[in-house]
Amino acid sequence: MIRIENLEKVYKTEEVETTALNGINLHVKEGEFVSIMGPSGCGKSTLLNVMGLLDKPESGSYKFIDTELLTLNDRERSNFRKRNMGFVFQNFNLIDELTVFENIELPLIYNKIPTAERKKLVNEIIERMNIVNRSGHFPQQLSGGQQQRVAVARALVTKPKLVLADEPTGNLDSSHGNEVMELLCELNETGTTIVMVTHSSHDASFSNRIINLKDGHVISEKINKSRNEELI
């Protein structure tokens, strides 16, 4: 589904140039769950941002199914993103002024879904995520794990083809973290493609394939046998 070729990204400040991505090639199949690992500063977040169309690389090619995404303008990128992608962040990034229901509803509004259908979709996902009794609460009134469930719900409500997760368990304790990982696995099993950046090899063990980055290069790729076997 995703074909990334020779991706290069350089951060420039007045004094230094930092090469964040240095000729990355990456293919992701539909329905795959890919983890990206590597030390701090290896470029994994940058790669995720580029994949999410939040950042523009200097050169290379990024094909999603058959569409070349790097030549799109801002408005087209926004449109593509809201139709095809969902995001989960380390620090949840829920809007504090909106309730759980309203937070989840937000992407549907930007996708111009009519009110009645919005309501139905949000209620469905709230039920699925097991947060029905929380739907009128504000983010600050929830625990970290609950907040991340809401964030996952928000990423999924538009039924995206691709979910991008940036250290989704980074701010959670291990039991809440596991809950979230299980949630992502369930999601993956229903056919959603997931790309996740993580520090934790425990989290990575939930995925089909683990890609290791260092200094902007892919240094190794590992098929996660246990998980694949499970699948089979």
Added chain:
Amino acid sequence: MFRLNLKIALRNLWRNRGITAINVGGLAIALAAFILVTMYFTYETSFDKSNPNYKNVYVVGVSYPEFKTNYIAAPFAKAIKQTYPEVESVGLIKEGSFELTIKNGKNTLFTKNILAVDYNAAKILNIQPENGLTKPSGEVERLNYLSKESMQTLFPDKKDNKPEMVGYGASNSGITVVVAGSIRSNEHSNFVFDGISLAAELGEHDNYDMNDYSIFLKLKPNVNVANLEKKITDLYRYELLKNNTSKKSTAELKAISTFLDPLSNLHLRPKAGNDMPYKTLIALSVLGFLILVIACINFTNLSIAQAANRAKEVGVKKVMGAYRSQLTLQFLTEIFIQCFVATILALILAELVLPYFNNLFQVGLSIWQVDSDLIWQLPLILSLITLIAGIYPAMVLSGFKPALVLKGNFSTSKQNSWLRNGLLVFQFCIAVVFIIGLLIINSQLKYMRSQDVGFNSSQVVYIKNLTLFNNPVKFGSVSFNPVRDRLLKIPGIKSATVASFIPGGQNGINSYEVNASKANIDFVNVDFDYFETLDIKLKEGRFFLNTFKTDTINSAIINESAVAKYSIKNPVGQTIRGCGIDYKIVGVIKDFKTQGFESIVQPTIYTIKDPCGSYKTQILLKIEENKMADALAALKAQWPQINPKDGEDFRYEFLDELYGKLFKKQEQLQSVFFAAALLTIFIAILGLFAFAKYITNGRIKEIAVRKILGASDVQIFKLINSSFFIMVLIANVISWPIAYILTKKWLETFAYRIDLPAMPFVSSALITILLTVITVSIQAKKAVKANPVDALKYE
């Protein structure tokens, strides 16, 4: 989407309700000021605009070498009409020269200004009696109309608009006049009157020496005014030459020209006058706008300061596919809602302040008028402030890069803080300029009040009077001596005199000659005891004295300025020639400020006899302070015997109050500056208060770490205050030269003024710095007193 955005906005505002209140409140106050100024501006610039001829009406003025005037001879009106076809019609008006008493039985009316107009002028100037404008014809020489209010005073029970009989002057005068009806005097016009005396024609028997009228022209559309102006000048010179009554030489004629002044100029910047009212109005408008800008800056500043809080929201929304334009619109809408609320509050505030404002500026403005220009001005103002206050924050907020802000360690960039600091400095600059301005205006006014004006107006009573006391007797005038004798018999009256002009009013101007040098100088026709009553100082020679027979024939007293003007050495005993009389100078008085502090003391001649002079009607009495009440009561009781012409209508004013009116404009300015300085500093401090709160909130972690590392409270206060302290200091330094130039310019409008003092500059710095430190410290206190562990645990 709008619903959710609204929720976000409202919940955000509620969470920061303290700051929101400061922000909206500050804006509302500034807007109220701006609304008042806008209303005042509209009012002042639209005098006579209701006149359908507004754009085509001009007054014909005359420009002499020494001065310009709108007073001109009546026959010239006819000459213009007959010569130039582009002039559609020509009208004449003449202001009432003295106060008139009108009576109906017990009801008495004192009119200040009965305007004499001819039929054409009434048409040109849109002067419409209630029962329609009719041309006096046949037996009826004049049609007299009184203003509605005047009619009400004379005939309280009158319902119809039928003519009525009234008495003119004292009840024993026996003069009766028919009032043809009532007329509405438009206060929003250059022609305000108590009544109108309408004639078919005016000034038919006048000649070119009698410059008593104003000529108004209604031009046909698209007339070249500059061209016509030139042609009228030529005509005027020609007519003066043809009717050579005052025997002017060709050179003198060449120096005289005429000008056309449009009706729209008359109120604020007449060519025959000064444009101070116009300048004041512009200054006031700039002031109102600046106050509004300061309040908008608060908005911008706080919105940007709050940006960090909203960054996550922007990032999330962008990730979900929001366009930048959608976000820009969202933030603009938010600010618009706040501005809208501020506008409503401002209207309420303006309504509350309006009575004081009307009183200060002597106007009758009202907000709730259907035809008010505010109806279209307000939405315009609202859009304007939304744009000023909102466009920059909206651009900044909507421009956040999601990849950066969603990482969670976002801080507003350095560039923003430069801008924020710049805006804060700008606010304080304006506040400092106003404070300095206020302090300097105060000093000048204090100087004017304490400075010796050269005469003493206290305990001097000025009596309004219709009898002419000219000497020699002319136009049925009588001698003042018997009146003075009777007056002096009243206990408490120390001296009594009569003159043609009183200090505080305009003097007459005439041509006088000393040693073959000719000049137009001020003249005042006086009687004995004039200088004594006003306590004017003698420099050399003597005052007028009863014992000198020549004093009522050809003695003159001049002031120091006149001596300088003619450069006379040893003036006493010399001759000054005017109006066909060789006056002998018997005394020189020290200059005294009859015109207040703005204009320089004019060269002036004082004479008892003056065939070319003005009517001596202004009675001045010096009364002992502790017998004032008794003396006034006695005067009122005896007035019908003392002065039969005025009869029972004894009216007086205190001279010091009259003279004090010359200071009114400055006192007005002082009030305005006081309000402006207070407002700007208040709004700037409000902004600072909220801003400091944000800054300290943002630094809570830093402060906690510093405290744990051993910083004392004082050190932390210093740390937080230092940047604000520097900014206010910079603001002071920037505004000093600006304030210096502006106040210097203002002081230069005074002939008698203080030297620019340094103290206001120092004071303004102290005031602003003190206020800043207090404001910031109140905010800093919370951060300092907080337990550092709580601040750090939060991470």
